[in-house]
Amino acid sequence: MLDKNGIAKRIAQELQEGFYVNLGIGIPTLVANYIPHGINVVLQSENGLLGMGPFPYEDEVDPDLINAGKQTITTIPGSSFFDSAASFGMIRGEHVQLTVLGAMEVSQEGDIANWKIPGKMVKGMGGAMDLVASAKNIIVAMQHVNKVGESKLLPKCTLPLTGVKCVKKIVTELAVIEIVNGSFKLLERAPGISVEQIKNATAGNLIVEGEIPEMVIN
């Protein structure tokens, strides 16, 4: 089974040379720590920055320089700033190659729910609806089951949707799964996890073809 950093490490393997990438809050943010050596990617922060760097040293903190999670950050050589309309223009215009975000539920059709639980405080969708409606390639990073043990990979989402038919791939503590023709297709198992365990944790239709390899995580 993978921990949060393991999920982030596995997603980092999806990065390709020259990608512009938007990383959501939570596990997705950790992906930045595991960008493969020798691969150049540029991180987009939707509040108006391309080329997000690591957190600043204490004496370099700049309140005018934050990421979409409102954390203080830095720029890297070659960074650029822009306004919020330009930022979502590059997202909607499909100039950002990969979006990684968290989810409460994903359906076998690729629908995603991650912004609202009815009856609880509604904080808002922020940029999530824009991102999922437009990104060419969306990877969801999440736990396979919720806190009470129920599957988050469902035939249909039960929570209010963030976007429809948009998720391409899901990486959880148990598996790497692709959305193919309205089903979850199992691609890889986490170290030490059996296909049976993944089946039991997946409520939606799971396709298992042939021998399922174990993930290689360094």
Added chain:
Amino acid sequence: MNKAVANAAEAIKGISSGMTLMVGGFGLCGIPENCISELSKHREINGLTCISNNAGVDDFGLGILLNNKQVKKMISSYVGENDEFERQMLSGELEVELIPQGTLAERCRAGGAGIPAFFTPAGYGTEVAQGKEVREFNGKMYLLESWLKADYSIVKAWKGDTHGNLIYKATARNFNPLMATAGKITIAEVEELVLPGELDPNEIHTPGIYVQRIFKGINYEKRIEQRTVTKR
């Protein structure tokens, strides 16, 4: 073309109850601290509709106006960091309209650019789509969204000149340049106010045509929401 006014008190003259305000900023980054503080001293101004990406925190940013019950309605994309906001929203005292962030930005831009409506894919198939026209372009579904305009837009920039030309710093830019274009009257507060000619025309983000009043702000607190650092 001298748009300079003395201070926030002079800048906010004319703002009255029931008006719609756009307020720049993302979280607490790039918010017009001076104007918000000044408005909070005028509790007789209430029933405001505020268009702003966020609603501040309990005791800072737009949270101050919420605490004073000066705000009737918030139009935002994310409002999570504010207990008083939550209380007012759940009790029905405060109306809230949540909009996808990119749609919010584009609606402000459209308002300033004379584009009454546009199609965007954000929110298709979700509750955001309720009551909106849906149209297909090249096999993909889009929602019709309309422009937003304000009686007053209040923005914060880093540098400005007395013509109203503005330069923003880093990610404090965010919604400010868009909102600056969409106000009947746009107020800019800046950290440095200079004479025309002192700013390089190549580096202007907001041309002065959009700005009606400008002043040099004081005592910027620039509060940080998430102070994250790397240890040396």
